[in-house]
Amino acid sequence: MKFGKLEDLSGIEFILPPDHPQTLSNLALQRLEKKKIYMGGTMWNIPKWKGKIFPAKTKADQMGVEYCKQFNTIELNATHYKIHGPDIISKWKNFSNEEFLFCPKFPNLITHYRRFLNSEGLTDEFLFAISHFEKKLGPSFIQLRPDYSPKYADRLVDYLKTIPEDFSLAIEFRHPEWFTGNSEAEKVWTLLEERNISAIISATAGRRDALHMRITSDTLILRFGGYDLDPSDEIRLTQWADRIKHWMQNGLNHVHIWMHQFNSITTPETCILFGEMLEEKTGIPVKVPSMIKEQRSLF
Numbered sequence: 001m002k003f004g005k006l007e008d009l010s011g012i013e014f015i016l017p018p019d020h021p022q023t024l025s026n027l028a029l030q031r032l033e034k035k036k037i038y039m040g041g042t043m044w045n046i047p048k049w050k051g052k053i054f055p056a057k058t059k060a061d062q063m064g065v066e067y068c069k070q071f072n073t074i075e076l077n078a079t080h081y082k083i084h085g086p087d088i089i090s091k092w093k094n095f096s097n098e099e100f101l102f103c104p105k106f107p108n109l110i111t112h113y114r115r116f117l118n119s120e121g122l123t124d125e126f127l128f129a130i131s132h133f134e135k136k137l138g139p140s141f142i143q144l145r146p147d148y149s150p151k152y153a154d155r156l157v158d159y160l161k162t163i164p165e166d167f168s169l170a171i172e173f174r175h176p177e178w179f180t181g182n183s184e185a186e187k188v189w190t191l192l193e194e195r196n197i198s199a200i201i202s203a204t205a206g207r208r209d210a211l212h213m214r215i216t217s218d219t220l221i222l223r224f225g226g227y228d229l230d231p232s233d234e235i236r237l238t239q240w241a242d243r244i245k246h247w248m249q250n251g252l253n254h255v256h257i258w259m260h261q262f263n264s265i266t267t268p269e270t271c272i273l274f275g276e277m278l279e280e281k282t283g284i285p286v287k288v289p290s291m292i293k294e295q296r297s298l299f
Contacts, residue, residue, distance in 0.1 A: 016239045022214055029251070039275060043077065044064045093133050111145065219254040
């Protein structure tokens with residue numbers, strides 16, 4: 001995740017802001033007895049995971065299978081660049097286990113190029129394709145362009161209203177004016193709360209304003225931009241574990257963490273670290289990767 005990525009972390013105070021005033025009142029409307037935490041990365045074709053969490057001789061066409069054994073979700077960026085047909089979606093669905101959820105990103109043809117105009121056909125094609133994930137379809141998400149500001153709020157509201165209300169949806173804001181409480185932005189925030197649409201929180205070093213801490217649904221989606229297990233990662237994750245515990249105690253039902261590390265190389269280690277924290281804090285089992293132990297010769 002390049003969004004908010006900094007080369008130099010000096011001078012950054014990694015302190016989570018307080019909850020948005022609406023958060024606890026929104027959570028009070030939720031509360032399921034069975035709560036779930038999902039955690040994973042953003043891709044599965046990582047050669048450096050071979051011998052780490054994948055068998056050393058894993059072939060390229062088997063990496064997805066091995067990924068699904070190690071994690072229980074993925075931020076599926078492949079769908080951002082191409083609408084994959086039902087045959088590909090069904091293939092991915094079939095090589096995953098029963099607990100796995102795919103979280104596809106909306107196509108950039110809709111979000112970045114057409115900016116939600118004249119997108120009815122593309123949207124129908126995308127929603128039909130990903131429906132073939134069936135029970136393995138998790139929250140799908142819209143990522144707005146960095147220059148998509150609240151002056152386009154009405155257009156976005158109109159588009160969101162075309163999405164079926166029972167469809168699990170999330171949205172990621174990037175333009176700074178979405179976080180200032182202005183009236184145009186509030187049109188969209190209010191709709192999210194009314195329709196149980198998640199507002200993704202992007203935890204990055206360089207865009208602290210994106211830590212809006214406003215929970216608009218029963219699902220938290222956290223995109224965590226790490227620094228390859230720099231000491232700051234553990235500091236930040238510890239704070240997040242405490243906040244997630246607080247939110248789950250107050251009605252949050254589902255948590256999706258999408259871990260971003262440079263080239264994804266240390267994503268498994270980061271998920272293990274965070275998963276242990278979350279399980280200890282919340283008491284909810286968290287699936288994390290199993291590292292392959294180095295085989296030593298007996299002779």
